[in-house]
Amino acid sequence: MQKIWANGRGFTIIELLIVIVIIAILVAITAGTYTGIQTRSRLSKIETDITAVQKLVEAYKARNGTYPITAAVLNPDWVTATAWTDSNCGVGSKRVDWVPGLSSSLPQSTPTSVGVANMPGCYVYTSDGTIYVLSAWNMLADPQTTKLYRRVGFREMNPSPGSQLFYLCNYANINGTISGVYNINNDYYKHSYTVSNITATTCNETPQAGA
Numbered sequence: 001m002q003k004i005w006a007n008g009r010g011f012t013i014i015e016l017l018i019v020i021v022i023i024a025i026l027v028a029i030t031a032g033t034y035t036g037i038q039t040r041s042r043l044s045k046i047e048t049d050i051t052a053v054q055k056l057v058e059a060y061k062a063r064n065g066t067y068p069i070t071a072a073v074l075n076p077d078w079v080t081a082t083a084w085t086d087s088n089c090g091v092g093s094k095r096v097d098w099v100p101g102l103s104s105s106l107p108q109s110t111p112t113s114v115g116v117a118n119m120p121g122c123y124v125y126t127s128d129g130t131i132y133v134l135s136a137w138n139m140l141a142d143p144q145t146t147k148l149y150r151r152v153g154f155r156e157m158n159p160s161p162g163s164q165l166f167y168l169c170n171y172a173n174i175n176g177t178i179s180g181v182y183n184i185n186n187d188y189y190k191h192s193y194t195v196s197n198i199t200a201t202t203c204n205e206t207p208q209a210g211a
Contacts, residue, residue, distance in 0.1 A: 046136045047193055049107040049123070050148060054134055054195045056102050057125075066129035068100040074128050074167040081164035082126050083133075083154055089122030091163040099125045099134075114141035115191045119157040126154070126167050131202060133167055135194040143190035150194040151175065151205035169203035175211065182210035 061067050071082035084099065085092030086108045097103030109122040121138030133150075138157050154165040156174060168174055176187030184190060190211075 043140070046139055047147060050134060050136050050193050050195060053099060053102070053106065053123075053125075056105065057099060057127075057132060057134060060101055064101075067127040067132045068102065068125070069129045070100060070126050072128055074126060074131070082166040083124050083164075084126070085165055086123040089124070090120055090159055091157055092122075092124070092165040098123060109136075109139065112139075115139060115157065116186055116188050117157070119159070121157060121192065124154055124165055126165075131196070131198050133194065133196040133198065135192050137165075137192045137194070138188055140191045140193070143184045143187055145190060148193035148195055149190065150196055150198075151189045151207065152196050152198050152203050153189055153192055153194055156188060169198075170205055170207075175208060177208055177211075182208060184211070187211065 057067060070084050074082050081093055083092065084095055084097075086098045086106070087094055087096045088109045088111055090111065096106065096108070098106055107123060109120075111120040111122075113120050115121045115138035119138060121136065121140075123135070123139075124137045125134050126132065133152050133154075135153055137154050151170040153168060153174065155168055155171075170189075174188045176182050176184055176190070178186060
């Protein structure tokens with residue numbers, strides 16, 4: 001059966017190509033918009049998770065007089081884990097109860113290669129009972145300084161077997177400076193959401209030159 005086209009004629013190759021190009025552009029725009037929505041949704045969930053756990057940590061302190069303790073001493077020794085990581089983390093303790101005493105309501109990370117060195121990050125907590133650091137460590141694809149930004153955190157996401165995480169204050173190998181040159185894409189502090197009660201007397205968070 002012969003098809004009847006508008007105006008009694010069929011489409012030319014050029015017209016078909018134009019239609020195909022327009023469709024491709026619309027698909028690309030839609031895909032980009034969807035990806036952007038997914039990214040914003042993921043970041044919003046991470047931010048919500050961190051602030052919710054912070055409230056639980058502060059409530060624990062109000063009930064017990066100390067913050068949930070992961071280690072009596074937080075100074076890094078490169079052997080003992082002083083921080084606890086969530087069950088899906090690629091390094092560290094890998095615990096469902098990654099904040100001691102709060103096992104029933106803690107979020108778990110979804111391993112996604114987005115952070116520094118394209119390594120997945122995770123939820124991390126450390127405290128000696130007096131000071132604490134709570135972070136979505138290395139979980140942001142793009143560096144930022146506008147939300148939950150602190151220059152306190154943990155070591156790099158070293159995937160070596162048995163690799164541990166521990167507290168580090170504005171540390172050179174974490175803060176984006178390699179061989180004396182700063183690169184924002186290597187700055188773990190800017191690829192994370194972090195909350196802490198640490199003050200300037202305990203940690204000098206002044207960014208290095210260029211950061």
